[in-house]
Amino acid sequence: MAHNILFAGFGGQGVQFAAKVTTYAGMMSGHEVSLLPSYGPEMRGGTSNCAVRIDSKMIASPIVNEPNILMALNQPSYDKFAEKAEAGGYIIYDDSLIKRSDERTDINVFPIPATKLARENGYTGLANMIALGYMAKKTGFLSLEDIKEGLKKAVPASKAALLDKNIEALDLGYNY
Amino acid sequence: MNKVLMKGNEAIAEAAIRAGCMHFFGYPITPQTEVAAYFSKKLPKLGGTFLQAESEVAAINMVLGAASAGVRTMTSSSSPGISLKSEGISYIIGSDLPCLIINVQRGGPGLGGIQPSQSDYWQATKAPGHGDSHLLVYAPESVQEIVEYVFTAFDKAEEYRMPAMLLLDGTLGQMMEPVCFDNIPTPKKNEKPWATNGHKNEREHNIVNSLYLKPEELEVKNFERFERYAKVCENEQRYEEYMTEDAEIIIVAIGIAARVSKSAIDEARAMGIKVGLVRPITVYPFPTKAFDKIKENPNVKNILTVELNMGQMTDDVKLALECKKPVELLRHSGGIVPTPKEVLAKLCELNGGNK
Numbered sequence: 001m002a003h004n005i006l007f008a009g010f011g012g013q014g015v016q017f018a019a020k021v022t023t024y025a026g027m028m029s030g031h032e033v034s035l036l037p038s039y040g041p042e043m044r045g046g047t048s049n050c051a052v053r054i055d056s057k058m059i060a061s062p063i064v065n066e067p068n069i070l071m072a073l074n075q076p077s078y079d080k081f082a083e084k085a086e087a088g089g090y091i092i093y094d095d096s097l098i099k100r101s102d103e104r105t106d107i108n109v110f111p112i113p114a115t116k117l118a119r120e121n122g123y124t125g126l127a128n129m130i131a132l133g134y135m136a137k138k139t140g141f142l143s144l145e146d147i148k149e150g151l152k153k154a155v156p157a158s159k160a161a162l163l164d165k166n167i168e169a170l171d172l173g174y175n176y
Numbered sequence: 177m178n179k180v181l182m183k184g185n186e187a188i189a190e191a192a193i194r195a196g197c198m199h200f201f202g203y204p205i206t207p208q209t210e211v212a213a214y215f216s217k218k219l220p221k222l223g224g225t226f227l228q229a230e231s232e233v234a235a236i237n238m239v240l241g242a243a244s245a246g247v248r249t250m251t252s253s254s255s256p257g258i259s260l261k262s263e264g265i266s267y268i269i270g271s272d273l274p275c276l277i278i279n280v281q282r283g284g285p286g287l288g289g290i291q292p293s294q295s296d297y298w299q300a301t302k303a304p305g306h307g308d309s310h311l312l313v314y315a316p317e318s319v320q321e322i323v324e325y326v327f328t329a330f331d332k333a334e335e336y337r338m339p340a341m342l343l344l345d346g347t348l349g350q351m352m353e354p355v356c357f358d359n360i361p362t363p364k365k366n367e368k369p370w371a372t373n374g375h376k377n378e379r380e381h382n383i384v385n386s387l388y389l390k391p392e393e394l395e396v397k398n399f400e401r402f403e404r405y406a407k408v409c410e411n412e413q414r415y416e417e418y419m420t421e422d423a424e425i426i427i428v429a430i431g432i433a434a435r436v437s438k439s440a441i442d443e444a445r446a447m448g449i450k451v452g453l454v455r456p457i458t459v460y461p462f463p464t465k466a467f468d469k470i471k472e473n474p475n476v477k478n479i480l481t482v483e484l485n486m487g488q489m490t491d492d493v494k495l496a497l498e499c500k501k502p503v504e505l506l507r508h509s510g511g512i513v514p515t516p517k518e519v520l521a522k523l524c525e526l527n528g529g530n531k
Contacts (some may be wrong), residue, residue: 020352023181027354035181035352039207040290060438062351066514 001029003065003141008049008081009073009094012126017154019050020073021132025142025150026054033061047076058164069139071099071131075128092135094127110138112176118169126169127145133173142172179354184344187319187355188217188278191326192250193196194293196363197276198224199215200248201238203231203257204475206290207346208280211252213389231256236264236277243273246371246385248330248363252278255296265339266305270386272370272401274333276326277311277341281350281484283511289399291511292346295485300343301460301492308398310405311366312340312412313460315430317352325457336404343459345484347432347513388436389501415463416455419445423452424475425526428493429482430456432513437482440519449527459489467496479503482519484512 005022009015019035026033036051038092051064068089078091078098085091087106095111112134114127123130129151136144150165155163182190188211192200200215212228219226225242229235235251242249253261258279268275281296290395304311312332314325322342329340373380389392419424419441427437434455444451454466470476479501481490487505494503506522508514 019360020181023352027179027181033181033354036347037350037352039346039350060442061432061516062347063432063436063513063515064354065517 001054003052003054003069004067004086005054005069005071005118005141006049006064006067006081007052007071007073008047008077009128011046011048013048013073013129015048015073016050017134018128019025019052019156020054021129021147021150022054022142023150024047024153025147028149029142029146031056032059034059036062047074047080048078049077049081069135069141071135073127073131074098075101080164090135092131092138094131108138110134112173114173117172117176121172123165123169123172126166129166129169130173130176133170134176135173136170137174137176144170177356177416178327178358179356180368182319182355183210183350183352184319184322184348185280185350186214188326188342189214190357191323191360192330193218193222193224194277194357194360194363195248195330196248197330198222199242199247200225200251201227201229201235201242201249202252202450203229204236204517205254205257207292207349208252208254208278210349211278211280217275227346227446232260233264236261236268238267238366239269239272239275239277240264242277243268244271244372246368246373248276250276250278252280254280254282256286258296260261262299262305264305264478266309267318267386268339269305269309269311270307271384272337272341273384274330274337274338276333277339278331278344278345279341280346282346283509289511290346290480292513293484293509293511294345294431294433295488296343296345297459297483297485300341301462302333304341308402310408310460312336312338312408313343313458314350314414315339315343315457315459317431317455319348319351319355321457322348323355323360325356327363331364334364334368334457336408338404338408341484343400343429366410404406412458412464413463414447414457415466416453416457417466418455420452420454420470423450423476424469425449425451425478425480425523426470426476427453427480427482427519428454428456429452430459430489430491431484433482433484436514436516437519439516440523443520444523444527447524449523451523456489462492462496464496467493471497471500476501480506480522480526482506482514484508484514
């Protein structure tokens with residue numbers, strides 16, 4: 001298996017955290033992994049993105065130029081990266097914030113109103129986990145159980161109290 | 177195997193602590209600030225010294241002081257900050273002191289940009305400061321290799337009494353990869369009879385200095401230092417060969433450029449193009465030995481250097497080949513990383529040119 005995943009959204013939407021959970025999930029399930037965040041002024045108020053590679057073979061370059069899975073959580077990210085997604089790949093996007101701007105028919109596009117679902121179900125700030133759960137369901141890139149294992153590893157001990165909420169948000173997205 | 181995910185920058189600091197470096201002096205600059213941030217959390221609890229100095233110039237001179245006292249010490253910066261430190265680096269070289277300097281390079285010259293670059297290659301390998309001077313320079317390509325070479329750099333710096341540098345790029349500093357600390361070596365405990373530490377009047381006092389007003393004395397000192405550099409060039413060359421055995425085209429690249437090249441090589445091999453990679457791990461000393469066979473091998477048609485600068489390492493490659501093979505350059509500057517597609521296109525072009 002080989003997945004080149006790009007997570008993108010506003011700074012503060014949890015893009016980096018979703019990427020970290022995914023990377024840990026890949027690592028814990030026995031795969032080679034790498035994570036490369038964007039850094040610098042892009043992060044401050046603008047778009048933040050994070051490239052994750054999961055592969056059964058050694059990973060050469062950590063850079064993702066053409067993601068086969070794109071998670072877009074804001075409009076600028078969708079506009080910037082949708083055209084770069086690999087043909088036959090997947091786009092998961094938050095349609096409570098994003099209006100689809102492309103006309104591609106060669107990719108699998110799955111909208112989920114993650115931010116709205118988070119707000120209405122008491123998971124404010126966890127739209128990232130809702131979208132990640134949904135991504136696991138729609139792409140099958142890793143199992144939900146793998147992602148939960150990754151989540152346990154990615155949540156620092158000082159924030160262990162938040163683990164249950166994150167798991168519930170993953171479930172909500174998976175069962176959407 | 178106990179693996180954790182770590183940023184390259186964090187792994188530098190963790191490895192250094194495990195290698196016995198308890199004294200860090202630095203000044204923040206993107207894209208290496210996590211090095212200092214990690215030390216600031218860990219070192220005070222361990223009884224070490226973390227100090228954010230008032231400037232890069234101050235930080236490197238604090239390293240000069242700590243190194244004089246014989247402790248393992250280091251600093252970290254990115255390109256413009258390294259230029260500021262270069263006076264102090266020259267003093268440390270002139271004082272024959274070991275220490276570790278990290279350069280997580282960003283685009284230059286001037287303030288340049290903050291995205292990944294390899295444009296300080298010449299500075300690191302040819303002129304780290306004024307005077308006849310060199311550093312040991314390591315250019316790892318992964319987070320795990322960063323850990324390994326932090327240990328090597330400290331050990332070798334002490335063995336040869338010269339500063340060592342890890343020459344990285346923004347990608348390696350920022351990226352996260354699984355890293356394992358299970359098999360790390362025990363840091364060497366080198367004797368430092370020259371150190372200006374406390375000795376209860378049991379020996380003559382030591383002087384650490386880089387000022388020699390008599391040219392005859394300074395010349396002797398410099399010739400002695402270059403004898404050590406000759407030993408370094410003889411004994412410390414490190415490099416990796418990737419699929420070079422039957423290769424007709426050989427890429428030479430370091431750091432992130434090497435990793436991008438490996439992606440391209442895997443694709444090119446699938447297309448039947450015989451291509452391999454020589455990846456220098458030390459860039460001072462430049463691994464000339466890697467090219468001894470290549471330059472005489474009739475099967476090798478082309479050499480391709482891939483660099484995140486205008487072609488600084490290419491000069492060293494041509495010298496190592498004694499200009500016996502044609503050398504092509506694929507380059508980006510200013511913070512742009514070449515894509516595997518670009519490298520692959522260049523390989524196809526070179527391969528077609530051979531037919």
